[in-house]
Amino acid sequence: MPHTEVLLSGENITKIFGDFKANDNVNFSISKGEIHALLGENGAGKSTFVKIIYGLLKPDSGNVIWKNEIIEINGPKHARELGIGMVFQHFSLFEALTVLENISLALPEKNQSDDLEKRIEEISNEYGLQIDPKSRVFNLSVGEQQRVEIIRCLLQNPELLIMDEPTSVLTPQEISKLFEVLEKLSKSGCSILFITHKLEEVRSLTSRATILRRGKNVSTVATKDHTAKSFSQMMVGHEINTNKYKKIKIENENLLKINNLSRPAQNQFSVELKDINFSVRGGEILGIAGIAGNGQSELMEALTGEYLSIEADKIVFNGFDISNLKPNERRKHGISFIPEERIGHATVSSFNLSENFYLTDYINDNSSNYGIINTSFNYENASNIVNEYDVRVPHNNPLASSLSGGNLQKFIVGREISRKPKLLVASQPTWGVDVGAALEIRSQIIKIAEQGAIVIIISQDLDEIFLLSDLISVIYNGKLSKQFDKEKVNLEKIGLLMGGSS
């Protein structure tokens, strides 16, 4: 172990919400200059733990030890004064302001000075974080926005930098740039706590990893002794069977054609869709890769019918022009949709599962008679989905809000697939879902493609795109690239397209 001096440690940290133990006797330590990974599935307690370190939450028991002293962190401000900085997964930048203004707003008064701009430039040169302090945030790519967040932290000379899933929004090229920055920082003595669930990153960047599972720490290990596979076993607790992902390729007559689909930007923060053309056949999975905010949600709305294009013949499915059909009318043509937002979009959180089943099934003649909802029919179907798709429910027909993210997503996927669609459009189907549920969901998606359905997956997760797709396109700035055969394209090529170069 090259690092000897312990910077921060947590001893027997326990945090309880209601009757749920989010952290159960977690032990952790990070040394000076170390890059340490915190690994775990969603809901394993990673976020709770770092929120305790950053002073956002107070532990119910256990000690936080900073430089050999037991301390009580009173809040994020106190944490920053101690020398702990954090870059959140969701940035807290004002889009309409410039980089300089954003940074200046967040700094405590004593750090304000006239030469702030010069200091920003110094830091960005020192660590290779290129940024123009005068540009406005909404013009920046996600990777650049992240740099702003990092610079903002670095200006306060932190000794520990916490990064919450920093790579989930970046292209492969941006990720390797970020890693260079982090390595430089670590060499200059700053410790980095790196939260992720991407296992390859752990091996390429960090020296040690602490694995959490259901609030408890499984172990802390040196990363060089382990493989991605052994990490995932530690995270999930059992072996993962990846063979399910082998897809048999079949072709049938189902056909979706998108012809010169354009859509003007609705406001200054949304993206204009420019002349999108593609076609997919039954049995094929088309993966649409891209970094968030390049037109995915605009494209999804056009495909679901939440946004209706005015001109005819833009979207043609099996010979029908569905361009001007609303989502429920498109469902009647055998199309299913899985939107990105589980709560408040795909489901209503305060409704129970049978009402949420009815939400996209009311077009079915059996689910209501003369406008009177057939409660028992919907209840039965919802229960069937719960059984068939292994949705873990606390009791019969619970509210959508009482299900965990992964289980709710399994319910939604089950609801949409059980209608036996001829076309399934899914946006981020496994986003924020634990490994086990993601596995189930992906194998269900493959299954319906094998039965002849057309599948379109819009995802920012490149691993997922490469796992599932037969064809890959990249969306960048509202334009869709040509389709590549998965077998004939590599990660690097797709990554370059995601970054806007061709």
Added chain:
Amino acid sequence: MITLSPRSNISFSLTLLTPIIAIFFTLVMGLIIFSFLGYDPLKSLYYFFIAPVSRPDQVAALAVKACPLILIASGLVFCYRSNIWNIGAEGQLVFGAIFSGWLALNFLESNSFLLLPCMMLVAILGGMFWALIPAILKIRFNTNEILVSLMLTYVASLFIDFLVRGPWRDPMSFGFPLTPTYSDAALIDRVYIPFVGYIGQLHYGVFVALFVSVILWFVLMKMLPGFKIRVTGESSSAAIFAGFNPSHVTIMVMCISGGTAGLAGMIEVSANIGQLQPNISFGYGFTAIIVAFLARLNPLAAIPAGLIVALAELGGDSVQISMGMPKVVTGVFKGLLLLSLLAGETFNRYHIKFDFKKGNK
């Protein structure tokens, strides 16, 4: 720090018990307030809660008072469930009265049994018409329905004022702003029970209100249109994803609430007044907003909620008359009653946590 966190399971028996606890709390607070002000506390409570309902005809008066509140609140529930803030029910009530009044005044000689149902129908249409103005302006020009519906209330009351002073005034009214009295066929009868007779002022309109509130409950909770309304209110993006048109929902809920308010206006006039006059409502359209929320936006619960609010109104009048208690005191007590009921409901659904540990911000 005090935090509220939602309870994972809400017990049904506790839900029924909550209003009782809340009323008990109000009584205790009432005892304290009244004795501090120098009134005999028990006597005050008696005149507030017991005296107004101590005789059958008084119970009937309570039901008559609650009738428009129940009717309007059951319709307003639809608006509030879908996040449309119609607070102009008072104006829609007035327009219901105007439309049905127009029919009644044109058939002053009629004794057809069809007159009353036709009046109900046009009253509903009148309320809808007045409610559709803010709805259409909202859809077309994105105006704020709170402002528009409220302001239209004042337009409506000025309009009825104009009618009864001008074109519709009874030439025989000695200059009073009154229309001619409706024919008997345009009036709603009092309820007659064989061997018992009339029970105070209890009229058949009360049963119409109960019937409408049950029907509306069924539509809201058990039927597709109600489902659309509930989804739209909970999440507009889920509604659009399902394929519901938010503009249609806006039109639908404004029609329902306008229609019930219009019907309430017609019943008020045909059952209690018998002719149009400048003031036909005691602010029922506004009081019904409180009733709707007290009923937790459930049309069926609007029945007990309407009765409670009506009792608070009558009780307030009763202590003012019997004990000379100032109006402000009865107002405070009424407010206390509503506050405890709503707070009780909140505590039924949420845990309250006190945490005064240092540095927890």
